[in-house]
Amino acid sequence: MPPSDDRAFPGTIFDESAILSIKDLSRMCAVDERHIVEFVEEGVLSAVSVSSEWRFTGDALRRARLAVRLERDLELNLAGVALAVELLEELAQLRRELGARR
Numbered sequence: 001m002p003p004s005d006d007r008a009f010p011g012t013i014f015d016e017s018a019i020l021s022i023k024d025l026s027r028m029c030a031v032d033e034r035h036i037v038e039f040v041e042e043g044v045l046s047a048v049s050v051s052s053e054w055r056f057t058g059d060a061l062r063r064a065r066l067a068v069r070l071e072r073d074l075e076l077n078l079a080g081v082a083l084a085v086e087l088l089e090e091l092a093q094l095r096r097e098l099g100a101r102r
Helices: 022-029 033-042 058-074 078-101
Strands: 019-021 048-050 053-057
Touching (some): 019 022, 019 058, 022 033, 022 053, 033 058, 033 078
16 A cells, blocks of 8 residues: 655635636636636626726636636637537536436
């Protein structure tokens, strides 16, 4: 039996009710702020305008990270990313509904 590895995984616990600025979101997704703007323009992300600045919910972080992975791993363009994110979320919703009925 291999020895146990007691090292902790580095990371941060993130509260999904947190409100993020575009700078926060771009930093957490390791992309340029312009990339976040493109996600909003394509409908991948929704932003709320507060004092002429965009704010994002914690759910936007999950969606943005998914979008970045789809772009990178599947080499999708922005329209393809938007469609894939919507379909994946619809599939997840249908699975939750099916699970609730069982």
